[in-house]
Amino acid sequence: MTTVQVDTPGGSYPIHIGPGRLDHLAHSIPQDATAIAVVTNSTVAAHYAQRVQAALEQTGKRLMRIELPDGEAYKDWQTLNLIYDALLRNRLDRRAVLVALGGGVVGDICGFAAATYMRGIRFLQVPTTLLAQVDSSVGGKTAVNHPLGKNMIGAFYQPIGVEVDIDVLATLPQREVSAGLAEVIKYGLIIDADFFAWCEQNVAALRRLEPAALAHAIRRSCELKAQVVSQDERESGLRAILNFGHTFGHAIESGLGYGEWLHGEAVGCGMVQAAELSQACLGLDGASVERVRALVQAIGCPVQAPDLGTSRWIDLMQVDKKTEGGTLRFVLLPEIGRAVFQPAPEAALRAVLERAATHPA
Amino acid sequence: MTTVQVDTPGGSYPIHIGPGRLDHLAHSIPQDATAIAVVTNSTVAAHYAQRVQAALEQTGKRLMRIELPDGEAYKDWQTLNLIYDALLRNRLDRRAVLVALGGGVVGDICGFAAATYMRGIRFLQVPTTLLAQVDSSVGGKTAVNHPLGKNMIGAFYQPIGVEVDIDVLATLPQREVSAGLAEVIKYGLIIDADFFAWCEQNVAALRRLEPAALAHAIRRSCELKAQVVSQDERESGLRAILNFGHTFGHAIESGLGYGEWLHGEAVGCGMVQAAELSQACLGLDGASVERVRALVQAIGCPVQAPDLGTSRWIDLMQVDKKTEGGTLRFVLLPEIGRAVFQPAPEAALRAVLERAATHPA
Numbered sequence: 001m002t003t004v005q006v007d008t009p010g011g012s013y014p015i016h017i018g019p020g021r022l023d024h025l026a027h028s029i030p031q032d033a034t035a036i037a038v039v040t041n042s043t044v045a046a047h048y049a050q051r052v053q054a055a056l057e058q059t060g061k062r063l064m065r066i067e068l069p070d071g072e073a074y075k076d077w078q079t080l081n082l083i084y085d086a087l088l089r090n091r092l093d094r095r096a097v098l099v100a101l102g103g104g105v106v107g108d109i110c111g112f113a114a115a116t117y118m119r120g121i122r123f124l125q126v127p128t129t130l131l132a133q134v135d136s137s138v139g140g141k142t143a144v145n146h147p148l149g150k151n152m153i154g155a156f157y158q159p160i161g162v163e164v165d166i167d168v169l170a171t172l173p174q175r176e177v178s179a180g181l182a183e184v185i186k187y188g189l190i191i192d193a194d195f196f197a198w199c200e201q202n203v204a205a206l207r208r209l210e211p212a213a214l215a216h217a218i219r220r221s222c223e224l225k226a227q228v229v230s231q232d233e234r235e236s237g238l239r240a241i242l243n244f245g246h247t248f249g250h251a252i253e254s255g256l257g258y259g260e261w262l263h264g265e266a267v268g269c270g271m272v273q274a275a276e277l278s279q280a281c282l283g284l285d286g287a288s289v290e291r292v293r294a295l296v297q298a299i300g301c302p303v304q305a306p307d308l309g310t311s312r313w314i315d316l317m318q319v320d321k322k323t324e325g326g327t328l329r330f331v332l333l334p335e336i337g338r339a340v341f342q343p344a345p346e347a348a349l350r351a352v353l354e355r356a357a358t359h360p361a
Numbered sequence: 362m363t364t365v366q367v368d369t370p371g372g373s374y375p376i377h378i379g380p381g382r383l384d385h386l387a388h389s390i391p392q393d394a395t396a397i398a399v400v401t402n403s404t405v406a407a408h409y410a411q412r413v414q415a416a417l418e419q420t421g422k423r424l425m426r427i428e429l430p431d432g433e434a435y436k437d438w439q440t441l442n443l444i445y446d447a448l449l450r451n452r453l454d455r456r457a458v459l460v461a462l463g464g465g466v467v468g469d470i471c472g473f474a475a476a477t478y479m480r481g482i483r484f485l486q487v488p489t490t491l492l493a494q495v496d497s498s499v500g501g502k503t504a505v506n507h508p509l510g511k512n513m514i515g516a517f518y519q520p521i522g523v524e525v526d527i528d529v530l531a532t533l534p535q536r537e538v539s540a541g542l543a544e545v546i547k548y549g550l551i552i553d554a555d556f557f558a559w560c561e562q563n564v565a566a567l568r569r570l571e572p573a574a575l576a577h578a579i580r581r582s583c584e585l586k587a588q589v590v591s592q593d594e595r596e597s598g599l600r601a602i603l604n605f606g607h608t609f610g611h612a613i614e615s616g617l618g619y620g621e622w623l624h625g626e627a628v629g630c631g632m633v634q635a636a637e638l639s640q641a642c643l644g645l646d647g648a649s650v651e652r653v654r655a656l657v658q659a660i661g662c663p664v665q666a667p668d669l670g671t672s673r674w675i676d677l678m679q680v681d682k683k684t685e686g687g688t689l690r691f692v693l694l695p696e697i698g699r700a701v702f703q704p705a706p707e708a709a710l711r712a713v714l715e716r717a718a719t720h721p722a
């Protein structure tokens with residue numbers, strides 16, 4: 001087991017990474033907790049809910065399970081209300097603790113429920129997808145979707161801890177593994193060129209879920225994310241670099257309809273587009289753009305953007321929170337391992353978007 | 362104009378108190394704001410929206426109005442969604458500023474919208490009821506109601522400023538003035554015996570809205586609230602004393618159905634009950650209990666609790682957030698001007714509640 005510490009103004013907490021963590025969750029529940037509610041979804045519950053509940057029973061505390069339907073489509077107010085209803089009907093008080101057992105959808109919605117139930121109760125993240133383990137469970141972003149935009153309703157709210165059990169990835173569909181790896185290589189691209197090179201060399205081991213490779217990739221990803229988030233919890237500056245590939249990615253997700261591409265797949269493809277835009281705007285060299293494209297392909301994510309039509313692309317990107325005062329801004333790479341956040345000239349952006357049209361997906 | 366400063370971990374901001382503040386709102390909008398949305402309700406808009414918008418036009422910024430239906434019944438998710446919808450349809454970004462123009466209902470719901478829209482945007486409080494000016498606009502509590510409980514969904518989220526225009530109280534119904542005065546005398550009861558005595562002497566001037574008395578009462582209330590909130594933003598300890606009378610009051614509001622009694626009226630009556638409970642539990646002297654009852658009556662609030670039935674009373678109080686681990690805790694007065702927060706023996710509580718039954722409202 002290895003620990004990565006996260007320190008933000010909103011809270012400090014450990015991320016424990018290792019095999020078998022599900023069986024040790026009792027240690028992460030504070031003494032003064034009055035009750036525990038495990039928030040999960042039907043798919044994850046079928047695999048792990050009993051083990052998690054057995055582990056939590058060791059606390060001797062009142063324990064309940066809230067099982068949500070599975071899917072990004074349910075990351076909405078109605079599902080959030082299922083959580084509020086269950087908590088209120090069972091009279092959980094301000095010292096209750098929520099446990100988010102699942103991928104990013106469960107983590108985001110459970111985190112937002114924790115942030116807003118009685119103006120905030122504690123919650124523990126137990127991420128079960130690779131994407132959630134390396135990204136969404138760390139840093140305190142919580143949200144639900146709104147019909148007019150993804151993650152539009154949310155809060156910055158830190159968990160009291162993150163328990164990453166690498167064993168649970170064994171049951172994860174291969175496509176989800178690929179999507180998670182997209183966020184892993186993102187950290188290399190924006191902050192750590194050596195880690196990017198390590199990913200290039202270990203991509204096969206990672207896709208086979210070899211424990212040593214996996215543990216290293218997750219730990220380094222969490223360290224890098226923790227480092228960024230510690231400096232800028234509320235995304236007023238630096239934290240924006242974590243959105244590398246995401247302005248394109250979010251447009252793909254909402255343009256095709258959520259669920260068509262996985263978040264990580266859209267981000268994978270979006271990183272290739274962002275690398276192309278970096279070439280046009282900042283002179284990122286062509287060989288680096290090709291390294292990005294090759295690794296995104298090697299992890300099993302799409303590299304060819306869908307043809308949404310240039311004006312629709314721009315329209316979709318403008319809804320993204322990264323728009324400020326109407327000007328589109330992008331995370332761009334002057335070189336692999338370094339990122340900047342700045343406006344991009346419209347002509348360069350159009351050139352990148354038109355490649356989606358000339359090579360329809 | 363007088364200024365009270367609020368300093369909390371979640372934000373520092375000024376409260377400006379005086380006549381004519383509505384015409385000076387432009388100064389409170391940050392330079393980098395991309396747009397301003399005035400959130401108000403139909404009643405308040407009829408009186409003040411044009412003046413407020415004229416004042417805000419001086420910023421030269423994009424300005425919109427979001428007009429909600431009037432009433433506590435609309436402090437819910439559906440109404441909150443009207444705000445989200447309007448903000449998203451008009452593409453307001455993370456640097457937009459909301460202006461809450463109205464009483465506590467508008468302030469709470471607009472504050473929660475600000476706390477959660479795109480994970481948090483800035484908002485300015487412009488309270489137009491006495492209750493909102495002395496209480497709800499200060500300290501960062503935001504919320505909406507849930508069918509299973511009042512203020513159950515919310516966040517601690519500080520505004521960037523509070524603009525208290527004492528002139529707007531001229532159009533406020535007398536009953537609302539009385540309700541606001543209940544919160545004013547609350548501060549005297551829990552922290553400042555001299556201020557309580559001052560209220561006793563100035564109750565007639567306050568009810569007539571004499572500007573000098575009003576300005577003093579509002580300023581002292583804001584100072585006392587700011588003092589408490591500065592020490593305990595998230596209600597982990599001290600801040601609980603601000604709920605003096607509220608555990609009883611909330612039970613009245615939800616027991617009779619929201620809207621039957623005004624919040625401040627329920628709190629007024631609840632303070633009399635809490636004083637009686639203080640007498641039974643802490644030996645608060647009978648003369649002090651009578652002073653509480655007399656002043657609550659003098660400000661025009663009810664002093665006789667409704668007959669909800671003792672077991673229903675207890676049931677309703679248990680849903681309140683002040684319950685922790687099933688034990689009912691109350692803010693009690695050892696003497697006027699000093700408050701403690703502690704469990705009350707059930708027998709004493711029942712004796713107080715049974716007075717509601719013997720003198721049916």
Ligand SMILES: NC(=O)c1ccc[n+]([C@@H]2O[C@H](COP(=O)([O-])OP(=O)(O)OC[C@H]3O[C@@H](n4cnc5c(N)ncnc54)[C@H](O)[C@@H]3O)[C@@H](O)[C@H]2O)c1
Binds near residue numbers: 071102132
């Ligand atoms: N909060 C943040 O900082 C942040 C960052 C990135 C993404 N996100 C959000 O995360 C969400 C995507 O998360 P995700 O990719 O984890 O998707 P997900 O939560 O939908 O999980 C993907 C699928 O895998 C299933 N699953 C989860 N764990 C499993 C396991 N161990 N075995 C078998 N099946 C399992 C889920 O039930 C689901 O069907 C998006 O909503 C996105 O907005 C948030």
Ligand SMILES: NC(=O)c1ccc[n+]([C@@H]2O[C@H](COP(=O)([O-])OP(=O)(O)OC[C@H]3O[C@@H](n4cnc5c(N)ncnc54)[C@H](O)[C@@H]3O)[C@@H](O)[C@H]2O)c1
Binds near residue numbers: 404466469502531624
């Ligand atoms: N956030 C907090 O710390 C806090 C503290 C106390 C109360 N509250 C909340 O505040 C709410 C009660 O607030 P309230 O008492 O201001 O009620 P309110 O907002 O419903 O206002 C009372 C009535 O007065 C009208 N009104 C407002 N200003 C007016 C004016 N200047 N002239 C004429 N009419 C005017 C309103 O339209 C409404 O009809 C409750 O929901 C309560 O939970 C919050």
Ligand SMILES: [Zn+2]
Binds near residue numbers: 135183246263267
């Ligand atoms: Zn992502």
Ligand SMILES: [Zn+2]
Binds near residue numbers: 496607624628
């Ligand atoms: Zn109150």
